Amino acid sequence: MARLITPVFFLGVGIVYLILTSDLTRSRVGDPNGPLYFPLLIGAVLVLFSIIYFVQEWRQRDEKFEELKVLFTGRAPFLIVSTLVLIFVYTSLFERIGFLISTIIFLTGLLFVVNGRKPWIKNILIAVIFSFISWYSFSELLNVSLP
Amino acid sequence: MGVVVQSFIEGLTTALQPMNLLWVLIGGFLGTVVGMLPGLGPATAVAVLIPITFGMDPTSALVLMAAIYYGAMYGGSRSSILLNTPGDGSAIAATFDGYPMAQKGQAGQALTISAIASLIGGTVAIIGFILLAKPLASFALNFGPAEYFLLLVFTLSAIVSLSRGNMVKGFISMSVGLLLSTVGIDLQTGVHRFTFDIPQLSEGIDFLVVIIGIYAVGEVLYNLIGIDQIKKEKNKVGKKGISREQWNQSKWPILRQSPIGFLIGVLPGAGGSIAAMLSYTTEQQVSKHPEKFGKGAIEGLAAPESSNNAASVGSFIPLLTMGIPGSGTTAVILGALIMLGLQPGPLLFENNPETVWTLVNSMFIGNLFLVIINILIIGLLVKILDTPPKILYPMILVLAFIGTYTLSYSIIDFYILVIFGLIGVMMKLLNFPIAPLILAVIVGSDMEQNFRKSIVSYDNIFNVLFASPITITLLIMTILSICYPFIVGWIQKRKA
DSSP: OGGGHHHHHHHHHHHHHHHHHHTSOOOSSSOTTHHHHHHHHHHHHHHHHHHHHHHHHHHTTTSOOOTTGGGGSTTHHHHHHHHHHHHHHHHHHHHHHOHHHHHHHHHHHHHHHHHOSTTHHHHHHHHHHHHHHHHIIIIIISOOOOO | OHHHHHHHHHHHHHHTSHHHHHHHHHHHHHHHHHHHSTTOOHHHHHHHHGGGGTTSOHHHHHHHHHHHHHHHHHHHHHHHHHHSOOSSGGGHHHHHHHHHHHHTTOHHHHHHHHHHHHHHHHHHHHHHHHHHHHHHHHHHTTOOHHHHHHHHHHHHHHHHHHSSSOHHHHHHHHHHHHHHHTOEEOTTTOOEESOTTOGGGGGOOOHHHHHIIIIIIIHHHHHHHTGGGOOOOOOOOOOOOOOHHHHHHHHHHHHHHHHHHHHHHHSTTTHHHHHHHHHHHHHHHHOSOGGGTTSOOHHHHHHHHHHHHHHHHHTHHHHHHHSOOOSHHHHHHHHHHHHTTOOOSHHHHHHOHHHHHHHHHHHHHHHHHHHHHHHHSHHHHHHHTSSOHHHHHHHHHHHHHHHHHHHHSOTHHHHHHHHHHHHHHHHHHTTOOSHHHHHHHHHHHHHHHHHHHHHHHHSSHHHHHTSSHHHHHHHHHHHHHHHHHHHHHHHHHHHO
8 A cells, every 4th residue: 555655645745736826825917816827737737647646556556565665675774864964964064164174074974884984095085085176176166166 | 051151160160169179078078977877877967067067158068068968878878788777768778789798798899889879870960950950940930939838838748758657657747847846936926936935935946956956966865775786897898899790780770770869859858768769679670680689789789879879969959949958968958058048049049159059069079089088998997987886976966065055055955955866766766757857847937937928818728729830730749749658559559
């Protein structure tokens, strides 16, 4: 039955979207309903295809549903969670301590997670060199301002 | 014709400027490197390298992005041939005979023929571009809002019905993209829509963040999940020279499939995947030895490689003449061009002819350069990138963050980026095609404006659909494109 979650989710998105559309402020210029037409059309298309999708999945409800299994096999859960945590740390450090140092920390962490602890010298070297090159090429050569 | 020749020469001069030559080299090289990574294709390569174009003049940016695009196409063939892991749809057909060739110890020859086939495909398509682009742009000048609206409807339905996987999921993916495009202040009336009083949302969701999120962060995260399963490639490239016999087997398939690939590329929505598949199957059907296909037949590699490269050049025609991207990658390029202030469309040929002709010439130069890279130093590249994915994927993630930050200098976008990255991963896992969403996010607002303008001129939707011979033709094409998978299924059932 897990396979029915996605179609129900999209059906929900479609219905909520249609309700939000009907609640939109009416326009004071031109056709008062002008801003509504296109969203109504999209909402209707989304609801229609979500229903078809639901019916398709309902017919296969007894078959095994393994599309999401990879998320829970091997190192995958560890990789996903640690990457998200690192991204969160990176985001909170980025403007505070600047691009260069935060990127070195982020990339070193990520390389340790992905590439393993064994090649640690390589990981750190790559992180430092890559961060420096990207900082130099963006802020010095391409004049993009980075914190 | 004289004007065209003059513009062509002007374009050639601009393309040969040292700076533009350098961008072609850099773009081609970086595209090749990203494209070589298993699981990453041209759309990701362009998305991740968008920040390099910031601050560039639009012509150079276009030259660079095109170079990244076909660089990634060349690079992608390598992971198809050596690892049996295509980066995107258009590289799938290259695995059918490319990988068996590599298993037979002919990897070097497979890479050589793929580079030569791509060069010929690209060159034929560039000639086609020169002949077709200007007339098509003049034709597109006749398009009013109703015609544009239906053209966009056709493009979206074509990309849905032709993208891999299930059509219903494609339409859902498209609707979600259109839905995202309606967030923000309505351009015509100033009404706030779906902003939930969050100030950052009043300008809408930046489509470049969506693109980088789904194509760069999403694809990288998806590949990180399976990182331990990536096979380590064998480093033996083997002999690179191809024999006279191999050339004789390949030359006609290449020459036949290049123009076909080009024409398929010109159709909005079709693109490289369809071109490559179609070339493969037609060559198999006309071959005297169809049983050799799938077992390392060189013509089975040459045909799709020439046509997908031709299609990638062809896909620039709807992009530049009508402002309609025909594929995920050209959608990404369109997004970046709009941000740089260049609006592709029929007027581009009137107002900025040098941009178009510079691109054409640089494409030719870039293809030549890539053949040299891919034949002469491929062995070296293979060695340099010996254990690339585990190191390169994290670097790509960093580039995605730099790109996003430079769009608006706001950390909030990082969260949006990650959300779309996760959406991208889920879509990949659940087999939702991504291109319809990307395309819809980019053209959504344009589509709505044209829709509303045409409703005002023609009163109701039915009058819009039947407004002119062009709209009626586009309506018929839309219906055909939706029915196409059913027709194909019916024919296959009858055959079986």
